[in-house]
Amino acid sequence: MTGPKSDFCKSTPRLIARKEPKIAWAVVVPVVLWTSAVVAGQPQPVLVVPAADAPLRIAVPLPPAVMRSALKFKPGHVVQLEELGGYAEVIAAQLVPAIAEDGTVDSRTATLLAVIPPRPAKAANNANGSGTSLRRLVLRGVETASADCPLFALEDLNDKSLKLSYRGKPVMVYNHGLITDPRVPASDHRRSRACYVHPLWGLDGEQLTDDFPKDHYHHHGVFWTWPHVSIDGKQHDLWAGNTIWQRFVRWLDRQTGPTAAVLGVENGWFVGQQKVMLERVWFCCYADAEDSRVLDFDFTFIPTEKPITLQGAEGKSYGGFTVRFKPGPRKETLITVPSGPTTEDLPDTKLQWADFTSLFAGAAQRSGAAIFIHPQHPDYPPTWLTRYYGPLCVGWPGVNPKTFPPGKPIRLQYRIWIHRNAVDVDRLRREYQAYLSGTQARWE
Numbered sequence: 434m435t436g437p438k439s440d441f442c443k444s445t446p447r448l449i450a451r452k453e454p455k456i457a458w459a460v461v462v463p464v465v466l467w468t469s470a471v472v473a474g475q476p477q478p479v480l481v482v483p484a485a486d487a488p489l490r491i492a493v494p495l496p497p498a499v500m501r502s503a504l505k506f507k508p509g510h511v512v513q514l515e516e517l518g519g520y521a522e523v524i525a526a527q528l529v530p531a532i533a534e535d536g537t538v539d540s541r542t543a544t545l546l547a548v549i550p551p552r553p554a555k556a557a558n559n560a561n562g563s564g565t566s567l568r569r570l571v572l573r574g575v576e577t578a579s580a581d582c583p584l585f586a587l588e589d590l591n592d593k594s595l596k597l598s599y600r601g602k603p604v605m606v607y608n609h610g611l612i613t614d615p616r617v618p619a620s621d622h623r624r625s626r627a628c629y630v631h632p633l634w635g636l637d638g639e640q641l642t643d644d645f646p647k648d649h650y651h652h653h654g655v656f657w658t659w660p661h662v663s664i665d666g667k668q669h670d671l672w673a674g675n676t677i678w679q680r681f682v683r684w685l686d687r688q689t690g691p692t693a694a695v696l697g698v699e700n701g702w703f704v705g706q707q708k709v710m711l712e713r714v715w716f717c718c719y720a721d722a723e724d725s726r727v728l729d730f731d732f733t734f735i736p737t738e739k740p741i742t743l744q745g746a747e748g749k750s751y752g753g754f755t756v757r758f759k760p761g762p763r764k765e766t767l768i769t770v771p772s773g774p775t776t777e778d779l780p781d782t783k784l785q786w787a788d789f790t791s792l793f794a795g796a797a798q799r800s801g802a803a804i805f806i807h808p809q810h811p812d813y814p815p816t817w818l819t820r821y822y823g824p825l826c827v828g829w830p831g832v833n834p835k836t837f838p839p840g841k842p843i844r845l846q847y848r849i850w851i852h853r854n855a856v857d858v859d860r861l862r863r864e865y866q867a868y869l870s871g872t873q874a875r876w877e
Contacts, residue, residue, distance in 0.1 A: 478499045480875075481875050481877050482549060482568050482874045483568070483873055485870045486867070487864050489549040489870055490546075490548050490729070491545070491548075492544050492545070492546050492871075493875070494531045495544070496876045497541075499876075507528065508544075510528045512526045512572060512574055512575055513525055514526055514549070515570060515571045515573060516568060516570045516571075524570070526547035526691075529686070531544045536732075536844075538686060538697070545572070546719070548720055551867075584599055584600055584689075585598065585599055587687055593610025593612060594608045594609070594612075595696070602634070602636075603632070605716075607716065608627060609627065609700075611625050611627045612625065612653075614644075623673055623674060625674075626653055626656075626674055626678075628712070629656040629679075630656070630716075631655065632654065633654060633655055633849075633851075636853045639800060641800075643758065643759035646759070651673040652757035655754075655757075656757070657714075658753075658755070659671050659743045659745070660673070661745070661746075662677055662741060663743075663744075663834070665739050677702055679701070680700060680703050683699050684698055685698060685713065693719045696715070698714050698715075699711065710734055710736055710741060711735040712733075712734055716730060725851060727848060727851070729848050731845075731846050732843075734842070734843040735842050736839045736840070740838050741837050742837075743835055744831075744835075745830065746828075750782075750817065751826035752828055753826070753828055753845070754845065755826045756789070759793065761791045762791075766790065768788065768789055768790075769790070770784050771858075778819055778821060779819045781831070784816075785814045786803055786861065787804055788856070789819075790852075798853075799854060800851075802852065804827060804847055804849060805865050808872055809844075811830070812829060
């Protein structure tokens with residue numbers, strides 16, 4: 434397999450851990466620090482983020498003025514943030530390719546990734562004295578000579594699958610090639626599929642997802658497919674893969690750093706040899722907090738030559754971003770939504786998030802993962818189907834079909850928040866609020 438790679442092993446600054454409650458984050462000790470004071474007349478970029486009770490994982494493009502400055506910020510650089518207001522924290526960060534409107538790399542700018550430790554609104558108010566619940570951080574470039582290896586690693590398992598690890602523990606496998614299960618009858622069109630995540634692991638190495646389950650051969654880890662795809666008057670089922678298939682086209686980016694691992698890929702939806710949809714997917718895995726991990730998914734879909742109509746399953750709404758879990762005993766399994774724990778499956782239900790917790794095979798304690806919906810998601814919040822036997826399905830556009838013209842991008846963003854132990858609804862609400870707050874990061 435070929436594709437662009439970036440290895441931070443020779444450029445990652447030495448990291449010194451600083452204790453913070455319920456979060457593991459890193460402080461950079463640079464060899465040389467470039468500040469705006471070094472370059473006369475250059476503006477000092479200030480990042481403004483809301484105060485929050487949970488870590489903020491942010492991805493924010495650099496402003497054009499910073500990209501044009503003599504500091505020469507660009508993807509691949511290790512940088513850091515220093516908080517204003519009397520705090521001494523220095524937060525490790527990195528620059529990665531920005532995503533253009535069409536889902537490709539935007540070469541005009543770069544995106545800053547950082548994990549900002551929690552600071553409640555009251556503490557932020559006391560620090561800045563302004564009576565506002567905002568935090569301000571200064572961006573600085575770092576030039577280092579450390580040879581520390583990165584926290585993340587990308588490994589080609591074969592010519593079909595790419596594995597991501599963090600501190601030597603598995604995180605996920607992205608299956609870009611065609612995966613076939615010989616247990617499924619050769620005459621069954623659900624025997625093979627590509628372009629999905631499986632396995633997805635928990636923080637202690639427990640496998641969270643299932644693939645080719647006997648009850649639904651077509652379910653496969655973390656996937657994004659629709660049961661009703663209409664093109665030129667013909668109906669196709671991408672959900673089960675009968676006459677339309679996802680296929681890998683090329684890598685957009687592959688890199689690791691002190692803050693996150695980033696993977697960009699372009700796939701296509703094919704009917705025969707005809708590519709009917711462009712599918713560009715960006716994965717971002719942030720450095721773990723003490724008891725949680727975050728994976729962000731950013732999708733761009735573009736119909737190629739003809740309009741495409743998408744529709745979810747009638748009466749249920751499934752069709753779109755889906756996680757098929759492999760739960761343990763029913764008595765150990767719990768689905769939680771914004772209104773609280775639910776003991777029943779929820780069809781065609783509007784939700785901002787949902788969490789699936791169970792005692793997964795081989796685990797000593799319960800754990801789980803939640804799907805969070807980005808606030809700019811179309812028709813926010815979308816409808817869902819939740820099932821105790823395993824799947825959490827975000828159903829968009831849901832039971833009512835929508836037609837999308839050729840050439841116009843469709844963007845969908847989600848977060849998977851993976852947690853150790855069972856968590857209550859208040860914790861889930863705080864983490865989702867932190868997700869929302871992170872999307873409000875801005876430059877001034």
